Amino acid sequence: MKKLLVFSFTLLFPMAALFGMAQEPVRGKTTFVTIGTGGITGVYYPTGGAIARIVNKNRKMYGIRCTVESTAGSVFNINAVMGGDLDFGIVQSDRQYQALKGDAEWKTKGPQNDLRAVFSIHPESITLVAAGDAGINTFANLKGKRINIGNPGSGQRQNSIDALFANGIDYKKNLIAEGVKAAEAPGLLQDGRIDAFFYTVGHPSGAIKEATAGKRKVKFIAIPNVDKLTAKFPYYAKAYVPIKFYPRSTNKEDVQTFGVKATFITSAKVPENVVYAITKEVFENFEDFKKLHPAYEVLSKQGMLEGLSAPIHKGAIKYYKEAGLK
Secondary structure, eight states, X not given: OOOOHHHHHHHHHHHHHHHTOOOSOOOSOXXXXXXXXXXXXXXXXXXXXXXXXXXXXXXXXXXXXXXXXXXXXXXHHHHHHHXXXXXXXXXXXXXXXXXXXXXXXXXXXXXXXXXXEEEEEEEEEEEEEEETTTTOSSGGGGTTSEEEOOOTTOHHXXXXXXXXXXXXXXXXXXXXXXXXXXXXXXXHHHTTSOSEEEEEEOSSOHHHHHHHSSSSOEEEOOOOOHHHHHHHXXXXXXXXXXXXXXXXXXXXXXXXXXXXXXXXXXXTTSOHHHHHHHHHHHHHTHHHHHTTOGGGTTOOTTGGGSSOOSOBOHHHHXXXXXXXXX
């Protein structure tokens, strides 16, 4: 299996300390696998780290060592997994669906028939954060404002466009649309360089906390017409932003929005024993896994088999049948 060497190599030693990897040589043959995540301030990065940490505890049993890469997000991860540059990736459920169908960014490439699902993880809410002094009190107030809709190659960009379209807003005509990475948006908002930003993320989010921690007051804006979105797109569901995690925002109540699920994907070409081992370790250490991030509090084992629009990898199916989950 090919590997992206630049970031994973530099991460190997710091990740060893962070995720409990031993630094002594592993005897015998070792299979190195790489998990593509997202920006380091989002939930994908620590999620990948949590999986790697669990698997690496038993690396001598399986002969598998996981490393984690920070990437541009869902689209990048799918393409890299399909190209053999990553072994696993964390992606939004909508992007998994689109890649399998050959829609959106995959219209010219066609259906990604080797895409395989392993399990789903935490729910992610399409979150709209606005500066309190930007004159944005409702979704309609976005018109004419400078809004970050997400970088090309990220799942959140299409989520933003879908939310805007459902409410009669053309991002090319009605907004001054920016396309920077989500991790950069909080700083731009606090610096007064944008008025608001979208971010598809599990809560609590370090980036969202950063956005609410500055001198410039911020608020979350509800996204209307959610029923229209969920009726049109099978991978969307109603969701909300839990305000309890962001006491420095000006909101007093949870904010209505919609969401997707973060999913763990791989390729049909990744060996069955590798996928089986990683799946087993996550599920056999389920309670420990749930404790690794507040976004996982709502997880259930059965729920982690939902929201998977790609065929489940045979290595994962093998474990699910053994465990009576399928």
